[in-house]
Amino acid sequence: MSKEADKTDLLQEVREEVRGNRYEDTGGINPRYSMVFRTVSYVVFLGGVLLLPSLVNGLQLRLATLASIWFVATMGLQVLMGQAGLVSIGQAAFVGVGAYTAAILATKHGFSFLLTIPIAGISGVILAIIVGFPTLKLRGHYLAIASIGVGQIVLVLMVNWRAVTNGMDGITSIRRPVESNRMYFYITVAIGLAIAFALYSLRQTPVGLAFTALRTDETAAGAMGIPVAWHYLIAFMISGFCAGVAGALFAYNEGFISPYGFDLGQSILLLTMIIIGGLRHISGALVGAILLVFLPPNLEFLGSSYMLIYGFAVLLVILFAPDGAAGALLKLRNFLLRKISASTRKVETP
Amino acid sequence: MSAENFLEVDSIRQEFGGLIALDDVSFAVRKGEIHGLIGPNGSGKSTLINVMTGIYKPRRGTVTVSGTKLTGMRPDQVYAAGIARTFQNIRIWPELSLFDNVMIGAYRSSQIRPWNALLRVRKLKQRVNGMEEATLDALTRFDLDRYAKRPAGSLSYGQKKLLELARAVVASPTLLLLDEPAAGLNPVEVNDLQIRLRDLVDGGTSILVIEHNMKFVMGLCESISVLNFGRKIMTGTPAEVQGSPDVIEAYLGSTSFQTSQKS
Amino acid sequence: MGIDITVRQVQDFLQVLTNGIALGAIYALVAVSFILVYKAVGIVNFAAGEIVAVGGYVGVVLANIIGLPLIISLGLCMIVMSLFGYGFQFVVYRPLKGKSFLIIAISTLAAGIILANGIQLIFGPSPRRLDPLLSNPTVEIKGVFISVPNLIIIFISIVTLLGIKFLFAKTRLGFQMMATAQDPEMARLLGINTDKMVSITFMLSFAIAGIVGFLIAPVLYLVPTMGLGIALKGFAAAIIGGFGEVNGAIAGGLAIGVLEILFARYISSSFQSLLIFLVVLGFLYFRPEGIFSREIGQKV
Numbered sequence: 001m002s003k004e005a006d007k008t009d010l011l012q013e014v015r016e017e018v019r020g021n022r023y024e025d026t027g028g029i030n031p032r033y034s035m036v037f038r039t040v041s042y043v044v045f046l047g048g049v050l051l052l053p054s055l056v057n058g059l060q061l062r063l064a065t066l067a068s069i070w071f072v073a074t075m076g077l078q079v080l081m082g083q084a085g086l087v088s089i090g091q092a093a094f095v096g097v098g099a100y101t102a103a104i105l106a107t108k109h110g111f112s113f114l115l116t117i118p119i120a121g122i123s124g125v126i127l128a129i130i131v132g133f134p135t136l137k138l139r140g141h142y143l144a145i146a147s148i149g150v151g152q153i154v155l156v157l158m159v160n161w162r163a164v165t166n167g168m169d170g171i172t173s174i175r176r177p178v179e180s181n182r183m184y185f186y187i188t189v190a191i192g193l194a195i196a197f198a199l200y201s202l203r204q205t206p207v208g209l210a211f212t213a214l215r216t217d218e219t220a221a222g223a224m225g226i227p228v229a230w231h232y233l234i235a236f237m238i239s240g241f242c243a244g245v246a247g248a249l250f251a252y253n254e255g256f257i258s259p260y261g262f263d264l265g266q267s268i269l270l271l272t273m274i275i276i277g278g279l280r281h282i283s284g285a286l287v288g289a290i291l292l293v294f295l296p297p298n299l300e301f302l303g304s305s306y307m308l309i310y311g312f313a314v315l316l317v318i319l320f321a322p323d324g325a326a327g328a329l330l331k332l333r334n335f336l337l338r339k340i341s342a343s344t345r346k347v348e349t350p
Numbered sequence: 351m352s353a354e355n356f357l358e359v360d361s362i363r364q365e366f367g368g369l370i371a372l373d374d375v376s377f378a379v380r381k382g383e384i385h386g387l388i389g390p391n392g393s394g395k396s397t398l399i400n401v402m403t404g405i406y407k408p409r410r411g412t413v414t415v416s417g418t419k420l421t422g423m424r425p426d427q428v429y430a431a432g433i434a435r436t437f438q439n440i441r442i443w444p445e446l447s448l449f450d451n452v453m454i455g456a457y458r459s460s461q462i463r464p465w466n467a468l469l470r471v472r473k474l475k476q477r478v479n480g481m482e483e484a485t486l487d488a489l490t491r492f493d494l495d496r497y498a499k500r501p502a503g504s505l506s507y508g509q510k511k512l513l514e515l516a517r518a519v520v521a522s523p524t525l526l527l528l529d530e531p532a533a534g535l536n537p538v539e540v541n542d543l544q545i546r547l548r549d550l551v552d553g554g555t556s557i558l559v560i561e562h563n564m565k566f567v568m569g570l571c572e573s574i575s576v577l578n579f580g581r582k583i584m585t586g587t588p589a590e591v592q593g594s595p596d597v598i599e600a601y602l603g604s605t606s607f608q609t610s611q612k613s
Numbered sequence: 614m615g616i617d618i619t620v621r622q623v624q625d626f627l628q629v630l631t632n633g634i635a636l637g638a639i640y641a642l643v644a645v646s647f648i649l650v651y652k653a654v655g656i657v658n659f660a661a662g663e664i665v666a667v668g669g670y671v672g673v674v675l676a677n678i679i680g681l682p683l684i685i686s687l688g689l690c691m692i693v694m695s696l697f698g699y700g701f702q703f704v705v706y707r708p709l710k711g712k713s714f715l716i717i718a719i720s721t722l723a724a725g726i727i728l729a730n731g732i733q734l735i736f737g738p739s740p741r742r743l744d745p746l747l748s749n750p751t752v753e754i755k756g757v758f759i760s761v762p763n764l765i766i767i768f769i770s771i772v773t774l775l776g777i778k779f780l781f782a783k784t785r786l787g788f789q790m791m792a793t794a795q796d797p798e799m800a801r802l803l804g805i806n807t808d809k810m811v812s813i814t815f816m817l818s819f820a821i822a823g824i825v826g827f828l829i830a831p832v833l834y835l836v837p838t839m840g841l842g843i844a845l846k847g848f849a850a851a852i853i854g855g856f857g858e859v860n861g862a863i864a865g866g867l868a869i870g871v872l873e874i875l876f877a878r879y880i881s882s883s884f885q886s887l888l889i890f891l892v893v894l895g896f897l898y899f900r901p902e903g904i905f906s907r908e909i910g911q912k913v
Contacts, residue, residue: 010486145845
């Protein structure tokens with residue numbers, strides 16, 4: 001009888017600690033403190049988002065809106081690259097497909113914003129299935145190569161399939177659901193946070209564990225019952241969905257789209273965001289998007305070669321700090337919480 | 351072959367770029383039996399396990415377990431059919447906790463998948479609880495429960511081997527394929543392993559074990575198949591195998607047979 | 614339908630075909646260049662196109678800016694590029710041993726970005742071209758006009774590919790390189806200096822990339838961002854050829870070059886890269902093992 005009770009206790013204890021430690025090292029931290037810290041930071045973040053439009057000028061608000069749009073696209077890359085361990089160098093193509101889908105549905109067929117956003121996401125999913133289905137049954141590098149190809153193909157179609165895309169002239173007068181920049185900023189943030197919440201919840205389920213397993217040892221994962229190719233494909237579909245939604249948000253935000261915004265340079269920018277922001281954490285997508293949207297004005301001394309800096313930054317981060325900026329921030333937070341936990345523990349039990 | 355055979359390996363042939371790794375290998379294992387698979391290095395033992403678990407597609411031949419054909423299945427489908435394995439060179443996730451390592455083995459039967467994980471929260475909770483209970487049970491069975499929270503990479507070699515076993519049994523497989531489970535263990539650990547494997551068989555699991563440690567194999571297995579250069583030389587009881595001139599000849603040149611017998 | 618074909622059309626077709634073969638030879642060399650590294654160390658080098666671009670710009674510096682004779686420039690270009698290859702491995706191969714595919718892929722991609730933008734910083738974004746062959750002379754064979762640069766491309770490609778074949782089929786060095794690529798541990802046991810073989814492989818791969826850059830410099834304009842398009846065709850050739858087979862890569866490169874040029878001439882020049890991609894996708898769906906089917910066994 002007591003043995004049963006012991007087992008339940010042990011299970012409870014192990015479960016709490018293992019779950020808490022799965023994606024970051026929370027050892028030695030009083031759970032109450034981390035709860036308090038979490039609550040405070042959420043309140044501060046939401047307060048900041050609500051107040052931001054009143055505090056900054058029009059250009060900065062525009063950049064903030066862009067950051068939250070790229071946050072959505074980059075979250076997809078976090079699932080694909082950070083969780084499943086695959087590489088895509090064509091994320092902008094998926095953003096582009098979402099943008100054109102939304103733009104065409106909105107301008108030519110009068111679809112409402114609430115309909116076009118999910119449809120744009122699904123368009124990204126469909127593209128992911130077309131590309132991912134044959135490649136993911138093979139090996140990782142096939143997807144990376146195919147993703148560059150997809151980027152090129154989508155661009156060719158955008159430029160040359162004039163009947164649908166209107167070629168280089170692009171699609172104009174895409175009308176936003178709300179007039180005010182402030183409201184549209186709130187909408188993009190709300191969609192971004194909703195997707196972040198869903199992805200975060202998914203990672204907390206055993207699905208996150210399955211992704212970790214196949215990222216670190218594909219053969220062992222398959223031998224332990226994880227359908228490898230299916231899970232890769234799903235990670236790719238999630239990535240495509242996020243990109244498609246981001247594309248739709250982008251199209252509405254700009255009011256005008258042309259092939260220019262969806263080339264390889266944009267794909268590399270999104271990839272840079274997640275690497276520098278931090279592959280291992282969903283928050284890395286947010287940190288990366290904010291950093292890279294607000295950084296470029298300071299790099300103008302390099303002229304059109306500013307990507308040189310990105311190249312070096314990506315190389316250095318991936319080699320020496322693969323957890324990126326978000327990883328560093330979380331480590332700092334955990335370090336401080338650990339210190340506080342240790343000092344208060346001493347006071348309580350002398 | 352008789353109807354009571356549980357596992358049937360039927361004329362499996364495998365080639366790698368012209369090199370014949372398995373040459374029409376056939377044998378059978380009865381339900382609840384420990385069957386040994388021995389042979390000199392490079393005789394195709396691990397290749398056979400890789401064929402059985404869907405990692406390699408054989409050129410020819412079939413593997414069936416209680417009537418279900420395994421050949422043609424993907425590795426994860428083989429696992430779902432109740433066949434679990436360990437690896438010759440330990441393959442655990444060193445950065446994950448022991449608990450997570452074993453829990454991964456329970457993923458398949460939990461029915462949790464990316465497309466349903468967020469839909470029914472209560473059901474998800476039940477399933478996760480089920481996974482976690484099975485995980486702790488498996489760890490307890492191999493006396494690893496006290497280390498459950500530690501990263502698997504911090505374990506000793508022998509403990510890692512036990513962890514692989516715990517992971518393999520978490521989904522209660524009907525057949526275990528063990529690739530050199532005793533290699534690198536000290537005599538005490540080998541004895542301990544023997545007892546644990548017998549215990550599993552008493553619980554109804556069938557086991558196919560590859561091993562170089564002859565004392566271990568002879569003491570544990572009810573029947574043994576011998577491979578040499580990808581070909582099966584014989585199947586028989588430990589006594590028959592030890593007395594067979596063919597087997598002794600196969601091991602001549604490689605001293606492993608005699609030295610392992612002494613150890 | 615076929616009855617109306619005129620002599621002029623046949624001549625035109627043959628001209629177009631030679632262009633396709635020349636382009637295909639280029640793609641084949643690109644594919645071979647990066648397959649050598651892939652086979653030797655298992656790295657898919659996403660900077661492969663940028664390395665060709667570097668080769669082209671090195672050629673421009675040697676032949677145009679310094680003004681050396683073409684043949685000497687080509688030789689020097691290969692030497693410079695093989696030294697570059699020797700150095701490259703210390704940045705994106707040796708520190709990455711045992712790292713995951715993702716980390717290696719991102720590193721080579723970053724190296725490509727750095728190279729492309731480095732070129733742009735030095736040479737500016739405007740197109741460059743190797744001057745000496747600008748006059749674009751042609752020879753006439755029975756009414757078929759064939760451009761001399763194309764003939765040179767085809768000739769040098771054949772020489773290079775034969776050289777590689779000879780290296781791996783007949784020489785001790787080639788055998789040692791192959792042994793290292795197939796099973797490094799076994800090669801080490803046989804007393805082969807595997808580190809040296811990897812270095813030589815990198816140098817050979819980069820020297821071939823240098824040849825490609827030098828060959829295309831008079832025909833295509835060099836721009837800093839040209840790498841991607843070239844790499845993509847090289848990758849496509851490799852996939853069609855079965856990813857890792859030198860013969861397959863040559864066949865794949867020729868197929869793509871000819872297909873691309875014929876499609877552009879007779880069907881549509883806007884959608885030619887669409888065609889290549891569909892062909893590659895078709896191979897991935899139906900024949901992932903490439904043109905020359907062969908079972909690929911992976912080690913577990």
